[in-house]
Amino acid sequence: MAYDDLRSFLTALDEQGQLLHVAEQVMPEPDLGAAANAASRLGSGAPALYFDDIAGFTSARVALNVHGSWANHAVAMGMPATTSTREQVEEFVRRWEDFPVPPERRADPPFAENALEGDEVDLFSVLPLFRLNDGDGGFYVDKAAVVSRDPQAPDDFGKQNVGVYRMQVKGRDRLGLQPVPMHDIALHLDEAERAGEDLPVAIALGNDPMISIVAGTPLAYDQSEYEMAGALRGAPAPIATAPLTGFDVPWGCEVLLEGVVEGREREIEGPFGEFTGHYSGGRSMPVVRVDRISYRTDPVFESLYLGMPWTEVDHLIGPATCVPLYQQLKEAFPEVRAVNAMYTHGLLAIVSTAKRYGGFAKAVGLRTMTTPHGLGYCKLVIVVDEDVDPFDLPQVMWALSTKVNPAGDLVNLPGMSVLELDPGSQPPGISNKLVIDATTPVAPDARGHYSQPVADLPEAAAWVGKLQELMSRK
Amino acid sequence: MTAPRKEEVAMMCPRCAWQEVRRLAVSPVAGVWEVLQCARCLYAWRTTEPDRRTRRESYPQAFRMTRADIDAARELPAVPPLREGA
Numbered sequence: 001m002a003y004d005d006l007r008s009f010l011t012a013l014d015e016q017g018q019l020l021h022v023a024e025q026v027m028p029e030p031d032l033g034a035a036a037n038a039a040s041r042l043g044s045g046a047p048a049l050y051f052d053d054i055a056g057f058t059s060a061r062v063a064l065n066v067h068g069s070w071a072n073h074a075v076a077m078g079m080p081a082t083t084s085t086r087e088q089v090e091e092f093v094r095r096w097e098d099f100p101v102p103p104e105r106r107a108d109p110p111f112a113e114n115a116l117e118g119d120e121v122d123l124f125s126v127l128p129l130f131r132l133n134d135g136d137g138g139f140y141v142d143k144a145a146v147v148s149r150d151p152q153a154p155d156d157f158g159k160q161n162v163g164v165y166r167m168q169v170k171g172r173d174r175l176g177l178q179p180v181p182m183h184d185i186a187l188h189l190d191e192a193e194r195a196g197e198d199l200p201v202a203i204a205l206g207n208d209p210m211i212s213i214v215a216g217t218p219l220a221y222d223q224s225e226y227e228m229a230g231a232l233r234g235a236p237a238p239i240a241t242a243p244l245t246g247f248d249v250p251w252g253c254e255v256l257l258e259g260v261v262e263g264r265e266r267e268i269e270g271p272f273g274e275f276t277g278h279y280s281g282g283r284s285m286p287v288v289r290v291d292r293i294s295y296r297t298d299p300v301f302e303s304l305y306l307g308m309p310w311t312e313v314d315h316l317i318g319p320a321t322c323v324p325l326y327q328q329l330k331e332a333f334p335e336v337r338a339v340n341a342m343y344t345h346g347l348l349a350i351v352s353t354a355k356r357y358g359g360f361a362k363a364v365g366l367r368t369m370t371t372p373h374g375l376g377y378c379k380l381v382i383v384v385d386e387d388v389d390p391f392d393l394p395q396v397m398w399a400l401s402t403k404v405n406p407a408g409d410l411v412n413l414p415g416m417s418v419l420e421l422d423p424g425s426q427p428p429g430i431s432n433k434l435v436i437d438a439t440t441p442v443a444p445d446a447r448g449h450y451s452q453p454v455a456d457l458p459e460a461a462a463w464v465g466k467l468q469e470l471m472s473r474k
Numbered sequence: 475m476t477a478p479r480k481e482e483v484a485m486m487c488p489r490c491a492w493q494e495v496r497r498l499a500v501s502p503v504a505g506v507w508e509v510l511q512c513a514r515c516l517y518a519w520r521t522t523e524p525d526r527r528t529r530r531e532s533y534p535q536a537f538r539m540t541r542a543d544i545d546a547a548r549e550l551p552a553v554p555p556l557r558e559g560a
Contacts, residue, residue, distance in 0.1 A: 027522060028507075028520060028522070029520055029522070029523045029524070029527070030523070030524060055501075055503075055506055055507075055522070056501030056502065056503050056506030056507045056522070057501070057502055057503065058502045058503060059502075122499075124498060124499035124509065125499075129509075130520075131519070131520070131523065131527070134526060134527060134534070134537070135534070135536070135537040137489075137515075137516065137517055137518070138511070138516065138517060138518035138519075139509075139518060168516075169518065170511075170516055170518070171498065171511070172498065172499075176516075178550065179550075179551060180550075181550075181551045186551050189551070190551070190554050193553060193554050194554050194555070194556060194557040194560065195556075195557055195560045196556055196557075196560040264553050266549050266553060267516070268515060268516055268544045268547055269516075271537070279537075282515075282539055282543060282544070282547050283547050283548050283549070283550045284547040284548065284549045284550065285549075285550050286551075420548075420550060428548065
């Protein structure tokens with residue numbers, strides 16, 4: 001099931017009982033943020049939230065927590081809402097193999113229905129903006145797909161980037177933008193600023209669910225998010241040509257902002273309650289000038305709550321983060337079985353692998369840290385045996401508690417790169433990184449006493465089926 | 475850079491105590507709320523938000539900001555050097 005826009009996905013969520021329409025009038029603050037905060041505490045089946053009666057607004061429509069549970073993530077993937085986490089990641093891996101699927105360019109996008117340009121531009125007149133957390137510096141646009149091109153290769157479709165970056169609303173036509181240095185838009189901005197130029201951007205809000213997922217996926221620099229969206233959707237991603245920048249943008253988006261990141265400008269931004277569960281602090285960051293707003297009539301403003309994990313952003317980015325790390329590790333080490341990097345964008349990753357010889361698991365852990373995503377994340381890597389499921393945390397804790405001898409199983413690396421938002425980094429952006437080898441030593445590593453593991457009884461598998469059948473009859 | 479279309483209103487920034495405050499927006503339903511912004515630290519708030527976000531005396535110490543904080547804020551990312559000839 002491929003959704004072409006946010007509205008069709010909301011309809012599907014509604015049909016599956018995963019959309020909660022809050023009909024009562026609410027205040028923009030603190031109600032919207034608090035409701036989304038609460039939804040993220042409802043567990044693996046939490047619904048998306050839809051508000052259309054917000055005090056002071058006349059036609060505001062706000063969707064929150066759209067990807068905010070495993071059930072919703074499964075529906076976004078076109079799978080049954082009850083699909084297990086591991087099955088969702090495995091299906092993600094399978095579809096990833098279909099990359100690239102060329103997009104389908106369509107005319108007459110819905111966002112062409114209305115437009116504001118020049119002095120008419122007023123973000124507040126189109127978007128029902130609101131604050132999430134108490135200490136946020138203002139209202140944020142935090143779930144948009146930001147499109148930019150490599151200034152040195154403007155016609156290279158693969159190097160066109162689609163990414164999610166937080167943006168503080170600073171004026172009727174101004175946004176503060178956070179381009180983390182490890183992310184592709186930072187490379188584009190760096191090129192533009194070295195040339196003394198602005199960086200044009202198109203910002204698509206309210207997208208089909210797979211665009212949001214691929215925009216949060218750490219793809220390689222020259223891999224197209226649209227071609228990956230096609231693979232993951234199982235159908236070409238519909239794109240349209242943006243009227244001002246000429247960029248390729250999601251056809252079905254609710255609102256499209258176009259303008260430039262002003263070259264060589266920095267301005268105070270933040271703090272913002274981040275995915276790390278900590279505020280980011282106030283920093284001097286780039287600014288976007290919005291020159292045109294295109295929008296569907298009565299657009300749905302999609303936003304997400306983030307703060308102390310787990311929240312919607314963890315469901316949105318968690319599964320997607322596991323897959324490129326898995327794929328890149330497999331290229332070097334076919335022994336790798338699975339990667340669970342869904343904790344805090346992969347600041348902690350758990351890798352399951354077979355071993356060739358003693359010390360091999362530590363090499364797998366080190367490689368995890370030197371993948372493109374690992375350079376900014378993967379501060380802690382736990383490596384477990386091939387028969388440990390990295391998605392089953394009790395199994396991982398068993399491996400940690402029985403396979404690890406700190407005398408030889410910790411590799412502590414000083415002065416490594418990490419994203420500045422890691423509150424433990426000192427100075428910001430620099431951290432030690434740690435590999436924890438929780439695998440069973442193999443020759444020539446002869447440490448420990450692991451020759452007598454307790455295995456499941458040969459008859460146990462049949463009993464699992466028998467017991468499940470008995471329970472289903474109850 | 476576009477000059478901010480500011481309309482100053484008499485009020486103090488809850489976060490940095492600066493007294494130059496501008497109006498960013500008013501509610502589409504007249505008279506329900508306004509969105510205000512400090513001209514110095516750029517903090518923005520809606521007038522109907524709780525006191526802990528809108529009133530200086532109730533604003534949490536942990537989130538207050540000073541001129542020194544703004545001046546010392548780290549650049550992210552740092553502005554790179556201009557390429558020769560640019």
